[in-house]
Amino acid sequence: MHCTHGSNCGVMQMKKTNPVIVRLEVLHRPFIFVVFCAPNLALAQASPFLTGANSLQTNILAWATPIAIILVMVLGVMAMANRISWGWPLAAIVGIAVVFGAPQMVTWIRGMFGV
Numbered sequence: 001m002h003c004t005h006g007s008n009c010g011v012m013q014m015k016k017t018n019p020v021i022v023r024l025e026v027l028h029r030p031f032i033f034v035v036f037c038a039p040n041l042a043l044a045q046a047s048p049f050l051t052g053a054n055s056l057q058t059n060i061l062a063w064a065t066p067i068a069i070i071l072v073m074v075l076g077v078m079a080m081a082n083r084i085s086w087g088w089p090l091a092a093i094v095g096i097a098v099v100f101g102a103p104q105m106v107t108w109i110r111g112m113f114g115v
Contacts, residue, residue: 061100068096 075089098105 057103064096064099068099072096 071092072089075084075092078084079086079089
């Protein structure tokens with residue numbers, strides 16, 4: 001309550017509030033709470049370690065792709081010409097599967113241990 005005529009007039013009148021503004025203020029409180037308590041919803045950035053690890057993985061796979069292609073071709077030709085034992089091409093193929101399947105393997109192992 002406040003006086004509309006002056007500081008000491010004695011006439012008091014209730015201040016009118018707009019119900020729409022009051023309703024908007026009530027609706028904003030939970031939104032602000034969620035924004036401050038959930039950084040993913042506030043569009044927070046990822047950790048620098050995760051960004052660097054993803055970049056490193058992308059670069060390694062970019063370099064490993066042509067190397068693996070050339071390696072398989074050379075080992076295949078040498079194995080067909082009987083110049084190398086079949087163990088080397090098989091080991092190379094298993095190694096390539098490990099290099100290119102590492103993200104899926106990590107996801108699988110993390111899922112096994114509930115991390």
